[in-house]
Amino acid sequence: MNTALTPAEEPSPYGGGPTTDPSVKKVRTHHLQKWKAEGHRWAMLTAYDQGAASVFDEAGIPVLLVGDSASNNVFANPTSLPVTVDELIPLARAVARSAPRALVVGDLPFGSFQRSPEQAYDTAVRFLKEAGVQAVKLEGGAEMAPQISKLTEGGVPVMAHIGFTPQSEHALGGYRVQGRGEAAERLLADAHAVQEAGAFSVVMEMVPAPIAQQVTAELTIPTIGIGAGAGCDAQVLVWQDAMGLNTGRAPRFVKKYADLHGVMLEAAREYADDVASGTFPAAEHSFDS
Numbered sequence: 001m002n003t004a005l006t007p008a009e010e011p012s013p014y015g016g017g018p019t020t021d022p023s024v025k026k027v028r029t030h031h032l033q034k035w036k037a038e039g040h041r042w043a044m045l046t047a048y049d050q051g052a053a054s055v056f057d058e059a060g061i062p063v064l065l066v067g068d069s070a071s072n073n074v075f076a077n078p079t080s081l082p083v084t085v086d087e088l089i090p091l092a093r094a095v096a097r098s099a100p101r102a103l104v105v106g107d108l109p110f111g112s113f114q115r116s117p118e119q120a121y122d123t124a125v126r127f128l129k130e131a132g133v134q135a136v137k138l139e140g141g142a143e144m145a146p147q148i149s150k151l152t153e154g155g156v157p158v159m160a161h162i163g164f165t166p167q168s169e170h171a172l173g174g175y176r177v178q179g180r181g182e183a184a185e186r187l188l189a190d191a192h193a194v195q196e197a198g199a200f201s202v203v204m205e206m207v208p209a210p211i212a213q214q215v216t217a218e219l220t221i222p223t224i225g226i227g228a229g230a231g232c233d234a235q236v237l238v239w240q241d242a243m244g245l246n247t248g249r250a251p252r253f254v255k256k257y258a259d260l261h262g263v264m265l266e267a268a269r270e271y272a273d274d275v276a277s278g279t280f281p282a283a284e285h286s287f288d289s
């Protein structure tokens with residue numbers, strides 16, 4: 001018997017709901033806009049290489065960020081500040097090539113866009129031409145409106161990033177929640193300014209949940225939270241944090257969905273034992289004369 005549910009009532013066969021639907025062959029900024037209007041929340045992850053990008057694309061994660069957090073999580077720097085455009089572009093190229101469905105966003109490194117809209121445009125064009133990403137992200141609120149306008153008018157979709165912006169940790173006085181108390185007005189003004197300048201979405205990092213919820217209600221573009229509570233349109237995590245492959249203590253906003261450190265540690269030890277004992281390689285791994 002065909003009970004003929006309407007599409008809206010039909011249960012999604014995909015984990016993650018409609019935003020992971022494989023009938024969407026390429027995620028575009030208009031899909032994110034539609035999902036906000038329909039109330040479908042979505043998940044974003046960072047990716048820095050082929051392996052992670054392929055898996056997350058296959059899982060239907062609709063947006064992949066080649067974060068400047070590669071500075072810590074690929075290049076082992078203590079902060080985001082040292083990573084360069086020349087270092088990030090090859091990683092972004094690998095992710096863009098490995099993610100046919102996801103919208104791939106390149107994160108503009110510290111010093112590569114702040115000086116002027118022209119500098120921002122030149123850097124963004126490198127990410128689109130040399131890496132093949134579909135959008136860029138840059139940190140900053142109202143003060144970055146000229147950069148966001150320039151890029152948007154020049155054909156580059158921009159994801160903004162407000163609240164705690166790691167590239168400004170020295171100016172902000174460390175890793176701290178932003179937008180508490182009187183600073184809430186500034187955060188709201190930044191959110192409206194980046195939307196007005198043309199950003200297609202905005203990351204909010206370490207912002208009190210009620211403020212992030214208010215921003216999400218006031219803006220027409222999707223908000224993406226990291227340490228910003230459940231009231232955002234989307235969430236983002238650094239993939240090594242989410243999967244248990246990071247070094248040191250994870251921030252409070254992280255949920256660990258896997259223990260890859262444990263899995264890989266066990267596998268590496270077993271491999272070493274097999275080689276030491278002569279169990280590997282066996283006949284099926286070897287070639288006859």
Ligand SMILES: Nc1nc(=O)c2c([nH]1)NC[C@@H]1CN(c3ccc(C(=O)N[C@@H](CCC(=O)O)C(=O)O)cc3)CN21
Pocket residue numbers: 068069072073080166175176177238240241246250251252253
């Ligand atoms: N692995 C990793 N995960 C991230 O989320 C991340 C990076 N790297 N690198 C770039 C930035 C830096 N970010 C971070 C890193 C650490 C904290 C942190 O330690 N937070 C503490 C203190 C918060 C407070 O003092 O209020 C926490 O417990 O959340 C926060 C954001 C977010 N980004």
Ligand SMILES: CC(C)C(=O)C(=O)O
Pocket residue numbers: 046065066067068069070107161203226236237238
């Ligand atoms: C944490 C996200 C938002 C980021 O900017 C990064 O990974 O660089």
Ligand SMILES: [Mg+2]
Pocket residue numbers: 067068069080107
């Ligand atoms: Mg970043």
